[in-house]
Amino acid sequence: MQDASMRLVVLEKLSALLGKDIQTGANIDTSQLHDWSDEQGGTPLALVLPRDTQTVSEILKLCNEHHIAVVPQGGLTGLAGGAVPVQDCVLLSLRNMNRIETINVQAGTMIVEAGAILQNIQEAARNAGMNFALDLGARGSCQIGGNISTNAGGNRVIRYGMTRDLVLGLEAVLADGTILSMMNEMPKNNAALDMKHLFIGAEGTMGVVTRAVLRLRPGVGGANAAVVALENFDNALNLLNYAQKRLSGRVTAFEAMWGDYYKTAAKYARAPLEQGYPLYVLMDMQGAEPDTEAELFQSVLEHALEEGWIVDAAIAQSHREAEEFWTMRDAIAEIMTHEGPCIGFDVSVPQTQIGAAVDAIQAALEERYPGIQSLFFGHVGDCNFHIDVTKYTDFEPKERIIEDIVYDIIRSFKGSVSAEHGIGLHKKPWLHYSRSEAELRTLKVLKAALDPHNILNPGKVLD
Known part of the structure; x- marks a missing residue:
């Protein structure tokens, strides 16, 4: 830990460099002390808000010379704790560099x-x-x-x-x-x-x-969109593969919502189809002139009905209705607010294994904590699904136990513990599930070469 006199010198130099674009002590905006995760950080030395790249360069040069940690920050919407402060760090916010x-x-x-x-x-x-x-x-x-x-x-x-x-x-x-x-x-x-x-x-x-x-x-002029109900995940893959072929790879979104998620989301958004099916998919295809492609899009759904891949469908009749379909998929924000507390997961497995992985995770959680609620939804077309375990405190489980259950199964499917949210602080204990020892050693070599004093976001991602 740096001594007080040295930290004072750094603060004086930062103040001279930044003028009004620095906050210290009790003046630091408290919104900068956390992101959307529940990770807790340390007390920062300062918050700096540079307005150009050259100033960023001067800040890093100064902090590097004095071995002061620097935590870069964006919009603080991360879910893995990657932007929370470490003790006595300089928080480097890029919000003034927004042109x-x-x-x-x-x-x-x-x-x-x-x-x-x-x-x-x-x-x-x-x-x-x-x-x-x-x-x-x-x-x-x-x-x-x-x-x-x-x-x-x-x-x-x-x-x-x-x-x-x-x-x-x-x-x-x-x-x-x-x-x-x-x-x-x-x-x-x-x-x-x-x-x-x-x-x-x-x-x-x-x-x-x-x-x-x-x-x-x-640019796109809109999208053809539909919500469909299915009996199983294999039929979702049948629909996706056919749609990609018939629509020349132009499927823009293929969002799966398992039954429990759909039922819960229906509390906060209008459900276009009745509840009770095992699986739902929101599929859309963006285009410059969606009206001219509506017949082609509908023909895909008609074929899927004939093949028995889907058992019901609602097709958006307007741009407003297409956007309304998305409120079901995006209801996760309301679910996390009103159904909490919640443990969230962002994982991926090979596409053909998603259905089996979901079944395995759901069964394992139910076996350990009978009656626990686990909600599954995700992108499917890119192998990514999300899990939200809600109201888990009713069963007094340890959060780490639930995470171990989920990530152990993801590892068994040769999947990733982070499909799109990053590692940050939260997922570090399980990073080795998805990256080999050789990969981790190589990452550490790169880190040491580019940041020999380990000032950049120390403690995040890698030990």
Whole structure:
């Protein structure tokens, strides 16, 4: 731990550098002390809010010289504790670096600062007749730098890929203040190793992302959407595979909701189909002119009915109704608020094993805690499903026991303990379930090379 006199020197230098863009002691905004997880952090030395990359560089150079920990922060919507402060750290918020610098419609690119809000990026692209495909429930407050640092997934991965697939170039600052300008604007650039991948998904442990070149897609005019009921998960895969073939790979979302989740979500949103089926799927296909493709989309559902893959369906008759269908899938926010306390999981297994994994987890939890409520929903098309274990305190279980049960089963299916939310603090005990010892050793070598004093988000992801 740094002594008081040295910390005072660092604070004086930071104050001189930042002027009004620094908060210390009781003046630190308390909203910056936690993210959406329940992880508790330490007391920070300061909160700094730089307005440009050069200032970020000067902050890191100073902290590196004095071995002061730095915790980068975006919109604080993370669910794994990756942005909570460590003791005596400098919190580095990117919220003042929120500019959308340029949009190039012909090239299909956008250059933004790391603190830009995802929804603002989406709207700027839409106003230019383009589409930035990343989309998730926290769109109104999450920042693109945090999305990049966690390699966020969201609702449209099946068609457009993870954040990694939507980033052409990056600017990042290393622990010693070195600025790496990797602002590539081309989809193809095979000039040696593409170093931006060292920072995408690294949760601020390798460097601080300050700017990005984003890849845009052609704008969409809306979507054809339907909610269907199914008897089992195998039929969901039959529907997905046929739809992808019939619609030329243009299925934009394929969101599964198991029966208990659907029943619970119906308390907070209008259910388009009656309750009682084992499984429901929300499927949509975005397009420039969805009305002209409605007949094709409906033909997929008609074929699925004929084959017996689905047993009921509700097709959106308007854009408003399509959005209303999504309120069922997005009701997880209300569920977590009103059905809590809640333990959430973000996992993935090979696609064909999702149904079996869900059954195994549900059975194991019920065996250990009869009557416990576990809700399953997820993206399916990208192998990712979520679990929310609610009202678990009725049975006085230990949270770690429930997590061990779930993650042990995920490991047995050769899956991942984190499909899209990251590792942060919360999932560190189980990281070795999804990464080999050789992989972890290599990650530690990279960390030591880029951050030899371990100042960048120390204690997160890796020990």
